[in-house]
Amino acid sequence: MSKVRALVLERQHELAIRDIELPQEAGRGEVKIKIHTVGVCGSDVHYYTHGKIGPFIVNEPMVLGHEAAGTVVEVGAGVTHLKVGDRVCMEPGVPDANSKASRLGMYNVDPAVTFWATPPIHGVLTPFVVHPANYTFKLPDNVSFAEGAMVEPFAVGMQAATKARITPGDTAVVLGAGPIGIMVAVAALAGGCARAIVADLAQPKLDIAAQYQGVIPVNIREKNLIEEVNRLTDGWGADVIFECSGSPKAWDTVMELPRPGGVIVAVGLPVNPVGFDVSTASTKEIRIETVFRYAHQYERSIALIASGRVDLKPLISETFAFEQSIEAFDRAVEARPSDVKLQIVLDQ
Numbered sequence: 637m638s639k640v641r642a643l644v645l646e647r648q649h650e651l652a653i654r655d656i657e658l659p660q661e662a663g664r665g666e667v668k669i670k671i672h673t674v675g676v677c678g679s680d681v682h683y684y685t686h687g688k689i690g691p692f693i694v695n696e697p698m699v700l701g702h703e704a705a706g707t708v709v710e711v712g713a714g715v716t717h718l719k720v721g722d723r724v725c726m727e728p729g730v731p732d733a734n735s736k737a738s739r740l741g742m743y744n745v746d747p748a749v750t751f752w753a754t755p756p757i758h759g760v761l762t763p764f765v766v767h768p769a770n771y772t773f774k775l776p777d778n779v780s781f782a783e784g785a786m787v788e789p790f791a792v793g794m795q796a797a798t799k800a801r802i803t804p805g806d807t808a809v810v811l812g813a814g815p816i817g818i819m820v821a822v823a824a825l826a827g828g829c830a831r832a833i834v835a836d837l838a839q840p841k842l843d844i845a846a847q848y849q850g851v852i853p854v855n856i857r858e859k860n861l862i863e864e865v866n867r868l869t870d871g872w873g874a875d876v877i878f879e880c881s882g883s884p885k886a887w888d889t890v891m892e893l894p895r896p897g898g899v900i901v902a903v904g905l906p907v908n909p910v911g912f913d914v915s916t917a918s919t920k921e922i923r924i925e926t927v928f929r930y931a932h933q934y935e936r937s938i939a940l941i942a943s944g945r946v947d948l949k950p951l952i953s954e955t956f957a958f959e960q961s962i963e964a965f966d967r968a969v970e971a972r973p974s975d976v977k978l979q980i981v982l983d984q
């Protein structure tokens with residue numbers, strides 16, 4: 637442990653850039669990474685504004701940030717697939733490799749998982765971080781640090797697309813055009829959907845989503861989504877529905893959207909329990925899937941970005957220097973509809 641600079645959430649509503657004790661030496665199986673770029677995530681902002689997310693409460697100062705890319709500067713014993721100088725991005729959640737969930741291949745739902753910037757685990761808005769090499773992924777030369785820091789939110793979209801079990805040519809509906817909704821639409825299109833009907837109330841968000849070929853934006857202030865989906869699918873319904881708004885209202889009518897035998901993937905997390913239309917779901921034999929973060933999605937995400945088939949650069953709205961981190965968070969709190977992802981660059 638030694639004292640280093642970091643963006644620290646002292647308590648709800650109070651951020652500081654100050655020194656804090658953090659591990660700085662790579663042990664066995666670990667690498668030390670010089671952090672280059674960190675994305676500001678909705679969860680980081682939520683801890684800032686609310687001091688908690690569900691059962692996770694900020695009881696002591698915590699370093700924020702979990703969407704990161706950087707360069708390996710030290711390699712611990714036993715690490716063979718990475719070397720000093722490799723450009724990498726990191727998976728923020730580290731499970732117990734021997735847990736039952738991990739052995740089932742669902743390490744994302746391991747109750748023992750530790751996740752950056754989820755109390756009491758520190759995040760990575762600090763110049764260096766030590767991380768298990770097994771959760772550190774090399775970036776190809778044509779993938780920038782900025783794109784590397786987008787892999788974490790994109791992996792959520794990839795998990796949703798994977799859970800949907802998309803068939804080539806499927807029609808998807810994405811409810812909510814926030815950062816995750818757009819990531820889900822992009823992943824669904826990359827995964828074989830012919831089109832993604834993206835619904836939101838905010839036109840600037842829809843305009844950003846509509847930059848992607850295959851996205852059909854629907855402003856639900858102006859149009860009835862069920863009618864639009866029926867019109868576009870000749871009354872049959874969509875194959876896959878991704879609920880990314882987290883709005884309880886979305887669940888009132890979501891069962892009207894899928895075709896018989898279609899799937900609803902719950903991505904957004906409503907704060908309170910929602911009504912669930914069992915009869916309609918059963919009559920249509922609708923399959924329901926859920927998503928919690930991601931498992932085994934980093935390499936696939938990086939491969940799609942490197943291939944050029946997924947371009948996340950249009951989603952980076954603005955970049956701040958580390959010294960402007962608090963400004964970046966206050967900007968994120970504003971939740972401008974034209975902002976998708978704000979990033980902080982530490983290593984210029």
Ligand SMILES: [Zn+2]
Pocket residue numbers: 677678679702703788789
């Ligand atoms: Zn995130």
